[in-house]
Amino acid sequence: MTYTLTETNAAAVQPDISYHPDEAKYKQRTARRLAENPKLPKSQLPSGFPSNLEGPIVWEGADWTSEEQWVFHLTPAQLQEIDNALADFKALNEHMGYISKDTFPLPTLSAILGSLAAELYSGRGFFVLRTIPVDNYTRSDLAIIYAGISSHVGSARGKQDGTGAVLAHIKDLTLSHAHEKGGIGNAAYTTDKQVFHTDVGDLIALIALATAAEGGVSRISSSGRVYNELAATRPDLIKTLSEPWILDTFGGQPGYTTRPLLYHEDGHIIIQYSRRHFTGYGTQSRSPDIPPITEAQAEALDAVHFLAEKYSLGLNFQKGDIQYINSLGLLHARDAFRDDREHVRHLIRLWLRNDKLAWPTPKPLQPIWQRLYSVSPEEQRFPVEPEIRRKANGATK
Ligand SMILES: [Fe+2]
Numbered sequence: 001m002t003y004t005l006t007e008t009n010a011a012a013v014q015p016d017i018s019y020h021p022d023e024a025k026y027k028q029r030t031a032r033r034l035a036e037n038p039k040l041p042k043s044q045l046p047s048g049f050p051s052n053l054e055g056p057i058v059w060e061g062a063d064w065t066s067e068e069q070w071v072f073h074l075t076p077a078q079l080q081e082i083d084n085a086l087a088d089f090k091a092l093n094e095h096m097g098y099i100s101k102d103t104f105p106l107p108t109l110s111a112i113l114g115s116l117a118a119e120l121y122s123g124r125g126f127f128v129l130r131t132i133p134v135d136n137y138t139r140s141d142l143a144i145i146y147a148g149i150s151s152h153v154g155s156a157r158g159k160q161d162g163t164g165a166v167l168a169h170i171k172d173l174t175l176s177h178a179h180e181k182g183g184i185g186n187a188a189y190t191t192d193k194q195v196f197h198t199d200v201g202d203l204i205a206l207i208a209l210a211t212a213a214e215g216g217v218s219r220i221s222s223s224g225r226v227y228n229e230l231a232a233t234r235p236d237l238i239k240t241l242s243e244p245w246i247l248d249t250f251g252g253q254p255g256y257t258t259r260p261l262l263y264h265e266d267g268h269i270i271i272q273y274s275r276r277h278f279t280g281y282g283t284q285s286r287s288p289d290i291p292p293i294t295e296a297q298a299e300a301l302d303a304v305h306f307l308a309e310k311y312s313l314g315l316n317f318q319k320g321d322i323q324y325i326n327s328l329g330l331l332h333a334r335d336a337f338r339d340d341r342e343h344v345r346h347l348i349r350l351w352l353r354n355d356k357l358a359w360p361t362p363k364p365l366q367p368i369w370q371r372l373y374s375v376s377p378e379e380q381r382f383p384v385e386p387e388i389r390r391k392a393n394g395a396t397k
Contacts, residue, residue, distance in 0.1 A: 014292035058224035097377030104148030131320035154352025169386035185284030216337030
Protein backbone atom coordinates (compact mmCIF):
# COMPACT_ATOMS: atom_id res chain seq x y z
CA MET A 1 0.00 0.00 0.00
CA THR A 2 1.37 3.42 -0.90
CA TYR A 3 0.36 6.85 0.28
CA THR A 4 0.27 10.04 -1.67
CA LEU A 5 0.72 13.39 -0.06
CA THR A 6 -2.84 14.72 -0.19
CA GLU A 7 -3.90 18.19 0.77
CA THR A 8 -5.26 16.80 4.05
CA ASN A 9 -1.98 15.07 4.82
CA ALA A 10 0.03 18.13 3.88
CA ALA A 11 -2.03 20.24 6.25
CA ALA A 12 -1.81 17.70 9.11
CA VAL A 13 0.84 18.28 11.71
CA GLN A 14 3.04 15.82 13.53
CA PRO A 15 1.60 15.10 17.00
CA ASP A 16 3.47 16.42 20.04
CA ILE A 17 5.56 13.30 20.60
CA SER A 18 9.27 12.66 20.85
CA TYR A 19 11.61 9.68 21.00
CA HIS A 20 11.58 9.69 24.81
CA PRO A 21 8.06 8.78 25.93
CA ASP A 22 6.41 11.35 28.18
CA GLU A 23 3.84 9.72 30.45
CA ALA A 24 1.97 12.94 31.22
CA LYS A 25 1.54 13.73 27.52
CA TYR A 26 0.49 10.13 26.90
CA LYS A 27 -2.23 10.30 29.57
CA GLN A 28 -3.46 13.66 28.27
CA ARG A 29 -3.64 12.33 24.73
CA THR A 30 -5.59 9.26 25.88
CA ALA A 31 -8.01 11.41 27.89
CA ARG A 32 -8.50 13.76 24.93
CA ARG A 33 -9.13 10.96 22.45
CA LEU A 34 -11.54 9.13 24.75
CA ALA A 35 -13.44 12.36 25.42
CA GLU A 36 -13.78 12.88 21.66
CA ASN A 37 -14.89 9.28 21.12
CA PRO A 38 -15.88 7.35 24.26
CA LYS A 39 -16.73 4.30 22.13
CA LEU A 40 -13.09 3.54 21.24
CA PRO A 41 -12.61 0.89 23.99
CA LYS A 42 -15.75 -0.88 22.75
CA SER A 43 -14.62 -1.21 19.14
CA GLN A 44 -14.08 -4.54 17.41
CA LEU A 45 -10.69 -6.17 17.09
CA PRO A 46 -9.55 -6.31 13.47
CA SER A 47 -10.53 -9.58 11.80
CA GLY A 48 -8.15 -12.46 12.38
CA PHE A 49 -6.74 -11.06 15.64
CA PRO A 50 -7.32 -13.11 18.82
CA SER A 51 -8.95 -11.67 21.94
CA ASN A 52 -6.20 -13.27 24.01
CA LEU A 53 -2.88 -14.84 23.08
CA GLU A 54 -1.66 -17.81 25.10
CA GLY A 55 1.62 -19.71 25.28
CA PRO A 56 5.01 -19.61 26.99
CA ILE A 57 6.06 -16.43 25.19
CA VAL A 58 3.25 -14.56 26.97
CA TRP A 59 4.82 -13.63 30.32
CA GLU A 60 5.51 -10.65 32.53
CA GLY A 61 8.61 -9.67 34.50
CA ALA A 62 6.97 -10.55 37.83
CA ASP A 63 6.55 -14.17 36.65
CA TRP A 64 10.32 -14.73 36.87
CA THR A 65 11.87 -15.41 40.24
CA SER A 66 15.52 -16.16 39.47
CA GLU A 67 17.91 -15.64 36.58
CA GLU A 68 18.78 -19.33 36.90
CA GLN A 69 15.52 -19.82 34.98
CA TRP A 70 17.12 -18.42 31.83
CA VAL A 71 20.92 -18.39 32.34
CA PHE A 72 22.81 -21.36 30.95
CA HIS A 73 26.23 -21.72 32.61
CA LEU A 74 29.01 -23.00 30.36
CA THR A 75 31.13 -25.70 32.00
CA PRO A 76 34.95 -25.96 31.68
CA ALA A 77 34.45 -28.94 29.33
CA GLN A 78 32.11 -26.89 27.11
CA LEU A 79 34.55 -23.97 27.09
CA GLN A 80 37.22 -26.45 25.98
CA GLU A 81 34.94 -27.55 23.11
CA ILE A 82 34.69 -23.89 22.10
CA ASP A 83 38.50 -23.54 22.14
CA ASN A 84 38.85 -26.68 20.04
CA ALA A 85 36.29 -25.39 17.54
CA LEU A 86 38.20 -22.10 17.29
CA ALA A 87 41.37 -24.04 16.45
CA ASP A 88 39.45 -26.19 13.93
CA PHE A 89 38.06 -23.18 12.14
CA LYS A 90 41.39 -21.35 12.03
CA ALA A 91 43.07 -24.48 10.62
CA LEU A 92 40.68 -24.33 7.64
CA ASN A 93 42.07 -20.92 6.67
CA GLU A 94 38.64 -19.90 5.38
CA HIS A 95 36.91 -16.53 5.13
CA MET A 96 34.96 -15.87 8.35
CA GLY A 97 31.73 -15.81 6.36
CA TYR A 98 32.04 -19.62 6.26
CA ILE A 99 31.68 -20.00 10.03
CA SER A 100 28.88 -22.52 10.53
CA LYS A 101 27.84 -25.51 12.62
CA ASP A 102 30.04 -27.66 10.35
CA THR A 103 33.16 -25.52 10.41
CA PHE A 104 32.82 -24.66 14.12
CA PRO A 105 31.92 -28.10 15.53
CA LEU A 106 30.72 -28.36 19.13
CA PRO A 107 30.31 -32.11 19.81
CA THR A 108 28.15 -31.92 22.94
CA LEU A 109 27.25 -28.23 23.21
CA SER A 110 25.59 -28.19 19.79
CA ALA A 111 22.51 -30.16 20.89
CA ILE A 112 22.14 -27.96 23.99
CA LEU A 113 22.29 -24.81 21.87
CA GLY A 114 19.74 -26.41 19.52
CA SER A 115 17.28 -26.87 22.36
CA LEU A 116 17.94 -23.34 23.62
CA ALA A 117 17.18 -22.13 20.06
CA ALA A 118 13.85 -23.98 20.30
CA GLU A 119 13.23 -22.07 23.53
CA LEU A 120 13.58 -18.84 21.52
CA TYR A 121 10.96 -19.81 18.95
CA SER A 122 8.56 -22.03 20.94
CA GLY A 123 9.30 -21.16 24.57
CA ARG A 124 9.82 -17.98 26.59
CA GLY A 125 11.80 -16.33 23.77
CA PHE A 126 15.15 -15.62 25.47
CA PHE A 127 18.20 -17.12 27.19
CA VAL A 128 21.65 -16.07 28.35
CA LEU A 129 24.88 -18.03 27.88
CA ARG A 130 27.42 -17.41 30.67
CA THR A 131 30.43 -16.89 30.65
CA ILE A 132 32.75 -16.46 27.67
CA PRO A 133 36.19 -15.44 29.05
CA VAL A 134 36.35 -12.51 26.64
CA ASP A 135 39.71 -11.18 27.89
CA ASN A 136 41.44 -14.47 26.98
CA TYR A 137 41.00 -13.91 23.25
CA THR A 138 42.06 -11.48 20.58
CA ARG A 139 39.19 -9.50 19.13
CA SER A 140 39.23 -11.49 15.89
CA ASP A 141 39.31 -14.87 17.71
CA LEU A 142 36.42 -13.65 19.80
CA ALA A 143 34.49 -12.76 16.64
CA ILE A 144 35.02 -16.34 15.40
CA ILE A 145 33.90 -17.79 18.73
CA TYR A 146 30.84 -15.55 18.94
CA ALA A 147 29.73 -16.23 15.37
CA GLY A 148 30.64 -19.92 15.79
CA ILE A 149 28.58 -20.51 18.93
CA SER A 150 25.75 -18.48 17.44
CA SER A 151 25.70 -20.57 14.25
CA HIS A 152 24.40 -23.43 16.43
CA VAL A 153 21.49 -21.20 17.54
CA GLY A 154 20.64 -19.66 14.17
CA SER A 155 22.27 -20.81 10.96
CA ALA A 156 21.68 -17.59 8.99
CA ARG A 157 23.48 -14.36 9.87
CA GLY A 158 21.85 -11.07 8.91
CA LYS A 159 23.70 -8.05 7.62
CA GLN A 160 23.74 -5.07 9.93
CA ASP A 161 24.15 -2.47 7.21
CA GLY A 162 24.53 -1.89 3.51
CA THR A 163 28.19 -2.88 3.47
CA GLY A 164 27.86 -6.52 4.52
CA ALA A 165 28.89 -6.09 8.17
CA VAL A 166 27.33 -8.91 10.21
CA LEU A 167 28.73 -7.66 13.53
CA ALA A 168 27.55 -4.34 14.98
CA HIS A 169 29.29 -2.75 17.94
CA ILE A 170 26.94 -1.14 20.46
CA LYS A 171 28.98 1.46 22.28
CA ASP A 172 28.90 5.17 23.07
CA LEU A 173 30.43 6.71 19.94
CA THR A 174 29.37 10.30 20.54
CA LEU A 175 32.94 11.43 21.25
CA SER A 176 34.90 9.14 18.94
CA HIS A 177 32.51 9.62 15.99
CA ALA A 178 31.44 13.22 16.57
CA HIS A 179 32.68 14.09 13.09
CA GLU A 180 30.12 11.80 11.37
CA LYS A 181 28.26 13.62 8.65
CA GLY A 182 24.61 13.82 9.66
CA GLY A 183 25.48 13.10 13.31
CA ILE A 184 24.31 10.13 15.33
CA GLY A 185 20.65 9.34 14.71
CA ASN A 186 20.39 6.21 16.84
CA ALA A 187 20.42 5.93 20.63
CA ALA A 188 22.36 2.64 20.29
CA TYR A 189 25.58 4.67 19.78
CA THR A 190 25.07 6.92 22.79
CA THR A 191 24.75 6.51 26.57
CA ASP A 192 21.10 7.51 26.25
CA LYS A 193 18.12 5.35 27.17
CA GLN A 194 16.85 3.24 24.27
CA VAL A 195 13.08 2.95 24.44
CA PHE A 196 11.16 -0.28 23.76
CA HIS A 197 11.48 -1.44 20.18
CA THR A 198 12.34 -4.48 18.11
CA ASP A 199 15.25 -4.99 15.74
CA VAL A 200 14.70 -6.30 12.23
CA GLY A 201 15.25 -10.03 11.76
CA ASP A 202 14.23 -13.06 13.83
CA LEU A 203 16.84 -13.37 16.57
CA ILE A 204 19.20 -10.92 18.24
CA ALA A 205 22.43 -11.99 19.92
CA LEU A 206 24.41 -9.57 22.09
CA ILE A 207 27.76 -10.36 23.67
CA ALA A 208 29.04 -8.11 26.47
CA LEU A 209 32.75 -7.33 26.12
CA ALA A 210 32.42 -4.81 28.96
CA THR A 211 29.67 -3.30 31.08
CA ALA A 212 29.15 0.32 32.14
CA ALA A 213 30.17 1.89 35.45
CA GLU A 214 26.49 2.48 36.15
CA GLY A 215 23.14 1.70 34.46
CA GLY A 216 22.70 0.21 31.00
CA VAL A 217 20.28 -2.51 32.17
CA SER A 218 18.95 -4.49 29.24
CA ARG A 219 15.16 -4.97 29.41
CA ILE A 220 12.89 -7.32 27.53
CA SER A 221 9.12 -7.58 27.41
CA SER A 222 6.60 -9.99 25.90
CA SER A 223 4.80 -8.54 22.86
CA GLY A 224 2.00 -11.05 23.52
CA ARG A 225 1.49 -9.68 27.04
CA VAL A 226 1.33 -6.13 25.69
CA TYR A 227 -1.05 -7.30 22.98
CA ASN A 228 -3.41 -9.02 25.46
CA GLU A 229 -3.78 -5.90 27.55
CA LEU A 230 -4.45 -3.69 24.54
CA ALA A 231 -6.87 -6.23 23.03
CA ALA A 232 -8.83 -6.26 26.30
CA THR A 233 -8.83 -2.52 26.98
CA ARG A 234 -8.14 -0.65 23.72
CA PRO A 235 -8.96 -2.82 20.69
CA ASP A 236 -8.99 0.38 18.60
CA LEU A 237 -5.22 0.68 19.16
CA ILE A 238 -4.76 -2.93 17.99
CA LYS A 239 -6.51 -1.85 14.80
CA THR A 240 -4.27 1.22 14.54
CA LEU A 241 -1.13 -0.89 15.00
CA SER A 242 -2.27 -3.46 12.42
CA GLU A 243 -2.82 -0.85 9.69
CA PRO A 244 -0.04 0.69 7.53
CA TRP A 245 2.21 3.33 9.09
CA ILE A 246 4.55 5.76 7.39
CA LEU A 247 8.15 4.95 8.31
CA ASP A 248 10.73 7.69 7.80
CA THR A 249 13.78 6.59 5.79
CA PHE A 250 15.60 9.80 6.87
CA GLY A 251 16.60 11.06 3.47
CA GLY A 252 16.54 7.67 1.73
CA GLN A 253 14.91 7.02 -1.58
CA PRO A 254 11.91 6.78 -1.35
CA GLY A 255 11.52 9.16 1.61
CA TYR A 256 9.27 6.78 3.48
CA THR A 257 7.92 3.24 3.41
CA THR A 258 4.56 1.97 4.63
CA ARG A 259 3.66 -1.15 6.58
CA PRO A 260 1.82 -2.28 9.73
CA LEU A 261 3.66 -2.55 13.06
CA LEU A 262 1.58 -5.46 14.39
CA TYR A 263 0.96 -8.84 12.78
CA HIS A 264 -0.88 -12.03 13.67
CA GLU A 265 0.86 -14.71 11.64
CA ASP A 266 0.49 -18.47 12.03
CA GLY A 267 -0.74 -18.05 15.60
CA HIS A 268 2.07 -15.69 16.61
CA ILE A 269 1.71 -12.05 17.64
CA ILE A 270 4.55 -10.04 16.14
CA ILE A 271 5.29 -6.38 16.88
CA GLN A 272 7.96 -4.96 14.61
CA TYR A 273 9.10 -1.34 14.79
CA SER A 274 11.56 1.17 16.13
CA ARG A 275 10.12 4.37 17.56
CA ARG A 276 12.71 6.65 15.97
CA HIS A 277 11.16 6.03 12.52
CA PHE A 278 8.10 7.98 13.71
CA THR A 279 9.61 10.53 16.08
CA GLY A 280 13.21 10.87 14.87
CA TYR A 281 16.13 10.74 17.28
CA GLY A 282 18.87 13.22 18.08
CA THR A 283 20.07 15.03 15.00
CA GLN A 284 17.75 12.98 12.77
CA SER A 285 14.33 14.54 13.30
CA ARG A 286 11.21 13.28 11.53
CA SER A 287 11.49 14.39 7.90
CA PRO A 288 9.22 17.42 7.43
CA ASP A 289 8.32 16.54 3.83
CA ILE A 290 6.63 13.22 4.59
CA PRO A 291 3.13 12.76 6.06
CA PRO A 292 3.03 13.03 9.86
CA ILE A 293 1.79 10.21 12.05
CA THR A 294 -1.75 10.50 13.43
CA GLU A 295 -2.88 11.19 17.00
CA ALA A 296 -4.09 7.56 17.21
CA GLN A 297 -0.65 6.35 16.14
CA ALA A 298 1.05 8.62 18.68
CA GLU A 299 -1.15 7.16 21.41
CA ALA A 300 -0.45 3.61 20.20
CA LEU A 301 3.34 4.18 20.29
CA ASP A 302 3.16 5.33 23.90
CA ALA A 303 0.69 2.60 24.88
CA VAL A 304 3.05 -0.11 23.60
CA HIS A 305 6.06 1.50 25.26
CA PHE A 306 4.49 1.97 28.70
CA LEU A 307 2.86 -1.47 28.76
CA ALA A 308 6.14 -3.07 27.68
CA GLU A 309 7.89 -1.19 30.46
CA LYS A 310 5.27 -2.21 33.03
CA TYR A 311 5.64 -5.91 32.23
CA SER A 312 9.36 -5.93 31.50
CA LEU A 313 12.13 -8.08 32.85
CA GLY A 314 15.55 -6.52 33.49
CA LEU A 315 18.47 -8.79 32.56
CA ASN A 316 21.57 -8.65 34.67
CA PHE A 317 23.97 -8.47 31.73
CA GLN A 318 27.50 -9.42 32.78
CA LYS A 319 30.83 -9.27 31.03
CA GLY A 320 31.18 -12.40 28.89
CA ASP A 321 27.43 -13.06 28.68
CA ILE A 322 25.73 -13.72 25.38
CA GLN A 323 22.06 -12.78 25.42
CA TYR A 324 19.79 -14.31 22.76
CA ILE A 325 16.25 -13.04 22.20
CA ASN A 326 13.41 -13.61 19.77
CA SER A 327 12.88 -10.14 18.31
CA LEU A 328 9.58 -11.17 16.70
CA GLY A 329 7.94 -12.01 20.02
CA LEU A 330 9.77 -9.74 22.48
CA LEU A 331 10.36 -6.01 22.66
CA HIS A 332 13.59 -4.73 24.18
CA ALA A 333 15.00 -1.55 25.68
CA ARG A 334 18.07 -0.33 27.51
CA ASP A 335 18.46 2.06 30.42
CA ALA A 336 20.74 5.05 30.12
CA PHE A 337 24.26 4.42 31.43
CA ARG A 338 27.47 6.07 32.55
CA ASP A 339 30.92 4.88 31.52
CA ASP A 340 34.12 5.69 33.35
CA ARG A 341 37.79 5.10 32.59
CA GLU A 342 37.69 1.43 33.63
CA HIS A 343 34.14 0.61 32.55
CA VAL A 344 33.25 1.37 28.95
CA ARG A 345 30.09 -0.49 27.97
CA HIS A 346 30.71 -2.42 24.77
CA LEU A 347 28.39 -5.00 23.21
CA ILE A 348 28.57 -6.73 19.84
CA ARG A 349 25.36 -7.68 18.08
CA LEU A 350 24.50 -10.40 15.58
CA TRP A 351 21.17 -10.89 13.83
CA LEU A 352 20.32 -14.56 13.31
CA ARG A 353 17.61 -16.84 11.98
CA ASN A 354 17.14 -20.54 12.51
CA ASP A 355 15.63 -21.68 9.21
CA LYS A 356 14.34 -24.97 10.67
CA LEU A 357 12.53 -23.37 13.63
CA ALA A 358 11.60 -19.97 12.19
CA TRP A 359 8.10 -18.54 12.31
CA PRO A 360 6.65 -17.62 8.90
CA THR A 361 7.63 -14.03 8.12
CA PRO A 362 4.62 -11.71 7.63
CA LYS A 363 4.36 -10.65 3.97
CA PRO A 364 5.05 -6.91 4.46
CA LEU A 365 8.30 -7.81 6.27
CA GLN A 366 9.52 -10.32 3.71
CA PRO A 367 11.47 -7.86 1.51
CA ILE A 368 13.35 -6.58 4.59
CA TRP A 369 14.09 -10.13 5.78
CA GLN A 370 15.23 -11.14 2.31
CA ARG A 371 17.64 -8.21 2.15
CA LEU A 372 18.88 -8.91 5.66
CA TYR A 373 19.66 -12.59 5.24
CA SER A 374 20.81 -12.54 1.61
CA VAL A 375 24.46 -11.79 2.45
CA SER A 376 26.82 -14.38 0.90
CA PRO A 377 29.73 -15.81 2.93
CA GLU A 378 32.31 -13.79 0.93
CA GLU A 379 30.33 -10.57 1.40
CA GLN A 380 30.19 -10.88 5.19
CA ARG A 381 32.38 -8.48 7.13
CA PHE A 382 33.30 -8.92 10.79
CA PRO A 383 34.52 -5.47 11.90
CA VAL A 384 36.50 -5.81 15.11
CA GLU A 385 36.28 -2.11 15.92
CA PRO A 386 33.12 0.00 16.33
CA GLU A 387 31.73 1.74 13.27
CA ILE A 388 28.47 3.49 12.55
CA ARG A 389 26.11 1.48 10.37
CA ARG A 390 26.08 2.63 6.80
CA LYS A 391 23.75 2.33 3.89
CA ALA A 392 25.24 0.96 0.66
CA ASN A 393 25.98 4.56 -0.44
CA GLY A 394 28.05 5.21 2.69
CA ALA A 395 25.48 7.42 4.46
CA THR A 396 24.97 6.66 8.14
CA LYS A 397 21.76 5.00 9.32
FE1 LIG B 1 17.66 -2.98 19.51
